[in-house]
Amino acid sequence: MSEGHHSTHDDAIPSPAQLSRRRLIQAAGATAFAAAAAPALAQAPANRPSPPTTITTPPRDFSRRGAPTTYFWDPDVIAVDPSFNNLAQPNAAIQRLWTGGLWLEGPAWNAQGRYLVWSDIPRNRQMRWIEDDGNVSVFRMPSGYSNGNSFDFQGRQLSCEHLNRRVVRYELDGSATVLADSFEGKKLNSPNDIVAHPDGSYWFTDPPYGGQLYEGAPDAAGGPSNASGKINPRLGQPPGIGLAKRELPTNVYRLDPGGRLDLVIREEQVPDPNGLCFSPDHKKLYVASTGKGPGDTGPGGKGDIHVFDVGADNKPTNGKLFSDCMIDGINCGPDGLRCDVEGNLWASSNAGRNVGYNGVTVFNPAGKVIGRIRLPEVCGNICFGGPKRNRLFMAASQSIYALYLATQGAGPA
Template identity: 75%
Template sequence: MTKQEAREGEDDNTLSRRLFITAMGAGAVAAGSGAAWAQAPSPAGPPSTVTNPPRDFGPGGAPTTYFTDPDILSVDPLFNQYAQPNSAIVRLWTGALWAEGPAWNGQGRYLVWSDIPNNRQMRWIEDDGHVSTFRMPSNNSNGNSFDFQGRQLSCEHLTRRVVRYENDGAVTVLADSFDGKRLNSPNDVVPHPDGSYWFTDPPYGGQLYEGAPDVQGGPSNAGGRLNPRLGQAVGIGNARRELPTNCYRIDPSRRVDLVVTENQVPDPNGLCFSPDYRRLYVASTGKGPGDTGPGGKGDVHVFDVGTDNKLSNGRLFTDCMVDGVKCAPDGLRCDVDGNLWCSSNAGRAVGYSGVTVWTPDAKLIGRIRLPEVCGNICFGGPKRNRLFMAASQSLYAVYVNTQGAAPG
């Protein structure tokens, strides 16, 4: 063999190794191993959000190669019936500043969600996975949903209101005040079969990043050093927080009724009904801008819903502690069996952000681990059996073996 032939053989061997490594994914090689490729040890366990190097969730990442996704955890065997075998968590898109409020449009077969700081709503279309800006500006919208007539509902931080996008393209303001006072910053909204809409009103939009601070002297701008009008349209930046952090019901007549007080659930965030609409779940998140009290504690509360739409028997559903880690809830959705799926914000506790799943008796049965803090979730897809997760800068999805209980 000539020297030239030897060099060509070495080049071919190197190229083959590179192609093989690319196909298998970097996670197949033991980190820092000096052993030859043929002797590289296999992974000690399934790849997960806590492996080194971290798993690539994107469409170009290595396949999980396992029967069930290693980041879908059955805490209790009950969850096995809801985890779809051979379905992997996929990052569909990334590029947001803070992704929130996913909602599925069944007729259009698309998902809409909010990118709050970028003041826009995004849309993912199912047929080809195309993502585009759906609505900009969005008035720093947060939670979205679709009602039983297919109309989009949005909670707007900047304008401190709840709106409905009609089927002809018009916009209807459903609520912007209560008892003669401006709302704080509506966060999440859900429809009821009787034609009413229920929403939460914490203060999170009263900050520069996700809306506009109060005027000088308001709770979120007590010192008056911030100028809430900078970068805003005429008329924006002249409001101040006037109400406690409550939950409300918008009657079909457009009357706004108080249903849950701040004393019952401070800093309410996500909310959803049980499949039979006899329960209302409300997440209480952390302390918001301008709060003078202790604020939310990162837990979920539940109320019984009477035939007169009055709530009773309010109680703590779960403190969202998992393995000693606070998995603070945000968005909530129920499946058809009444299980509660909660987005999880565990901060820097890697492996605990994502989704937690609880039975109607508040038993933790499953978890979905994401590499980013999860803000909100919804069930979608044509069969409503795909869980969409808006998590920090990205949108994730995974098929599950159940369906969402409600539209949107």
């Protein structure tokens, strides 16, 4: 769609025919004017060009060189249900903040430092975007091929490392602490996403997606993700990497403040668990079940979202399917999850080559789809941030996108 399409205004100069008609209407009186003008006004929108979106040809240009979005609402912010109008910001447009990554995951917002950190997994680094000047720089390298990042209630960064099969915490004094790297004497698979609980515990998922060359290191010869032994997982890696084999199912764990690691959701309940988050009151836990991972021998995840009740004993119960994430017959595969303060669930969407379905899907607490955000790239993970926590940051394949909202994210990012 050409840039000239953005220049249409409601106050265009009328044609001579319109002027003649106007004189006749004025002569006929105010009642006749209203009756004649209404059909003309109703037809006016049909004569206006449609705004450019991710599904136009050519598609919308999200770069700094692209024409600014002057349509309210942004054409790629879709209210499926009227309730979404109270969450989105009418005069805010989707912005691409940065591009140039390989596969981006784990955006997390540091409230005190006012910066966004995320993982560029294949490059084994974490990146940082600073809010005041928009500068992007390498934040941590190597990062252990980190995936999910988060900040706890004390402002400490938590990271899930694919390469080292562990969860780490970066302390306020600059040191790093290994929080978990094994369960019952067996190495973890590749921790993926992590969230903090007000009681001081950390909950994290452990699917097998790090067991591949692109995002970590495959198993040693004979392991599930390297059964033939033809891949050498030690190439390009530091000493000690590439010697482990997958030993555990894909589970969800809770790390007690005292250091005890408990298995809280088994693979049979949620296969290949990926993103997770709590409801604002921490009484519900949402877990995304993504597709089959490297080395999986079972059916794997189906690209859906599950929800559990969390009681005072910190044990998830009453697990059930929250959503199959099917829209128009297309699986909008979930990954990262976050809740807003109203309890709505925001889920990243990976619909593959189905243009117009990648981005973010928004559900109300009952599991009904109420809104969608369309991006030109597969979206892997999201978080709320900004000084007011009213900005949604989206890690989408090679780029970072942002959108101001009329609501706030719940809890630390």
